[in-house]
Amino acid sequence: MLKRNGVFFTVLFALSVSITSVSYTFYQLYQTNRTNHNDNMFGKYALISQIYHTFLLRQISFPIFETNLAMYDLYAIEHEAQYREITENAVLLKQNGVSAIEIRRDISPKTPYQNLIVNHIHASMLEYKGKIYFWIQSANYPVLLQDRSSKPYYPSNLLYSYVTIVTILFFSFGLIIHRLSPLRRLRRQIASFGEGNMGVSFHISGEDEIALVARELETTQNKIRALIDSRTLFLRNIMHELKTPIAKGRIVTTMVTDLKQQTRFQSIFERLEGLITEFALIEEVSSGSQSLEKKSEFRLVDLIDEAVDMAMIDSESIERDIEGSVMIEANFRLFATAIKNMIDNAIKYSPTHSMAIRMEEDIIVFSNYGNALTKPLSYYVEPFTKDHPTKDSFGLGLYIVNAILIEHGYCLAYERRGDENCFLFIPNKRINLRGRVQHK
Numbered sequence: 001m002l003k004r005n006g007v008f009f010t011v012l013f014a015l016s017v018s019i020t021s022v023s024y025t026f027y028q029l030y031q032t033n034r035t036n037h038n039d040n041m042f043g044k045y046a047l048i049s050q051i052y053h054t055f056l057l058r059q060i061s062f063p064i065f066e067t068n069l070a071m072y073d074l075y076a077i078e079h080e081a082q083y084r085e086i087t088e089n090a091v092l093l094k095q096n097g098v099s100a101i102e103i104r105r106d107i108s109p110k111t112p113y114q115n116l117i118v119n120h121i122h123a124s125m126l127e128y129k130g131k132i133y134f135w136i137q138s139a140n141y142p143v144l145l146q147d148r149s150s151k152p153y154y155p156s157n158l159l160y161s162y163v164t165i166v167t168i169l170f171f172s173f174g175l176i177i178h179r180l181s182p183l184r185r186l187r188r189q190i191a192s193f194g195e196g197n198m199g200v201s202f203h204i205s206g207e208d209e210i211a212l213v214a215r216e217l218e219t220t221q222n223k224i225r226a227l228i229d230s231r232t233l234f235l236r237n238i239m240h241e242l243k244t245p246i247a248k249g250r251i252v253t254t255m256v257t258d259l260k261q262q263t264r265f266q267s268i269f270e271r272l273e274g275l276i277t278e279f280a281l282i283e284e285v286s287s288g289s290q291s292l293e294k295k296s297e298f299r300l301v302d303l304i305d306e307a308v309d310m311a312m313i314d315s316e317s318i319e320r321d322i323e324g325s326v327m328i329e330a331n332f333r334l335f336a337t338a339i340k341n342m343i344d345n346a347i348k349y350s351p352t353h354s355m356a357i358r359m360e361e362d363i364i365v366f367s368n369y370g371n372a373l374t375k376p377l378s379y380y381v382e383p384f385t386k387d388h389p390t391k392d393s394f395g396l397g398l399y400i401v402n403a404i405l406i407e408h409g410y411c412l413a414y415e416r417r418g419d420e421n422c423f424l425f426i427p428n429k430r431i432n433l434r435g436r437v438q439h440k
Contacts, residue, residue: 007180015173019166026162030155037153041132042094042125044072048145049121052136073149074134083144086133090126093152127152182210190217198225239276246272281337281400295408298335300326300364304357307339317347321358330408338404341397342366342423349421364425372421377414 051068066076077083124135132147182204192200202221204214246269253265301322308315328335339357346355346368355368373380381402402412405425413424 007183008177011173011176011180015169018169018173022162022165022169026158030158033155033158034153038094038125041147041150042123044074044134044147044150047072048074048134048136049123052121052138052143069145074145074147077133077144077146086126086128086144087135090128090133092124093127093132094125096123179208179210182214186210186214186217193221198228235280239280242272242276246276295329295331297327297329298332299324300328300359303328303330303332303336304339306332306336307343310336310340311343313343313347317354318343319354319356321356323359326359334404335408338401338425341401345397346421346423360424362427362430366423366425367417367420369419370421372416373414377412381412 048069051065054065069076077086122137124137126133126135130152132150132152134145134147136143136145186202186204189200189202193202198221200221202214202217204211250266250269253262253269256262256265301320301324304318304320304322308318343355343357343366346366347353350368350370352369355366358365358367377398380398382399398412405412409428411426411428413426415422415424
């Protein structure tokens with residue numbers, strides 16, 4: 001799945017990286033701006049500390065202390081319940097000193113005039129329910145002040161910019177995916193064309209690179225279609241023209257009085273007719289036109305019976321060890337032709353003029369007694385190759401067999417077992433990546 005949609009996943013990966021990078025950048029900006037905002041608000045700490053310090057030294061009264069704070073929109077929280085609620089639940093934004101302040105939750109406001117000892121003053125800036133508070137603490141008298149002129153940091157502008165950039169990114173990558181979407185349809189059309197559907201259209205509207213590639217494919221398809229039509233017409237005409245004189249020649253042969261010459265002419269015309277038939281089958285197999293025909297399940301014994309009838313061979317020369325329940329999914333005519341060619345070769349090259357067909361699990365084995373092959377099997381599956389020239393063969397038998405088996409998902413193999421030559425029809429599913437047969 002990943003390989004088939006590599007471009008799509010690459011675009012999504014690029015989008016994810018872009019969104020992550022932008023999000024991280026804006027998060028850092030948010031943290032920086034928020035820190036700067038809190039630092040600026042905490043600048044009041046020095047002024048508050050000075051007023052508070054003066055108050056602790058009893059240089060000013062509590063009303064004057066409150067008045068001085070009110071000039072800077074700072075108001076003391078005097079209700080004990082409200083004081084505790086804020087100090088217990090507020091978020092700590094900033095504090096003086098390097099180490100954190102230990103927040104004492106059990107302290108409540110006290111009366112201002114006592115015997116006070118001035119100690120080090122700690123200040124904390126808190127946020128609670130959208131409001132800013134300064135919590136000034138000393139050893140004797142803490143005070144909680146609400147700053148009504150300051151508001152917590154809200155990254156509205158930053159959030160607006162982030163949403164805008166992310167929207168642009170999504171729109172841009174969505175546009176890229178939309179422009180690449182014709183590639184999927186083009187891939188399906190190419191696959192359909194490769195399967196033999198000559199009527200598929202590659203047309204894509206537009207002037208971009210994908211549309212230009214589709215037009216070139218359309219042009220190439222028209223050229224291929226023209227070549228195929230020309231080849232088909234040529235083959236049909238030449239076969240028709242050849243069959244007519246062959247038929248006339250066979251008729252004339254019967255009029256020859258010399259029996260030896262008559263037999264010779266009959267052999268020649270039979271060879272020519274067989275050659276035309278094999279050429280037609282080669283063209284059908286190599287062009288892939290037979291793959292358009294629907295395959296069905298047939299009994300293997302029926303396929304063998306049809307092959308024996310096609311080969312016009314005495315069935316007693318064939319030893320069979322095939323169960324009647326064995327089924328093969330195949331094109332009946334083509335698979336029977338492949339079996340017929342194997343029977344022809346096995347009987348032709350056997351001194352005993354006999355052969356055997358048997359099943360080994362799901363492998364079909366054709367065996368006969370005779371000399372071993374002198375060359376690798378790959379040599380014999382090429383057209384017009386044969387080990388021993390004879391008048392009855394054109395060297396196309398195993399080539400046709402191999403081509404038919406490939407279309408049916410089988411592989412042709414050869415083994416020498418003692419004095420026997422064994423040709424095997426092996427399903428591709430039985431062959432592992434190293435080319436070895438997997439036994440069940």
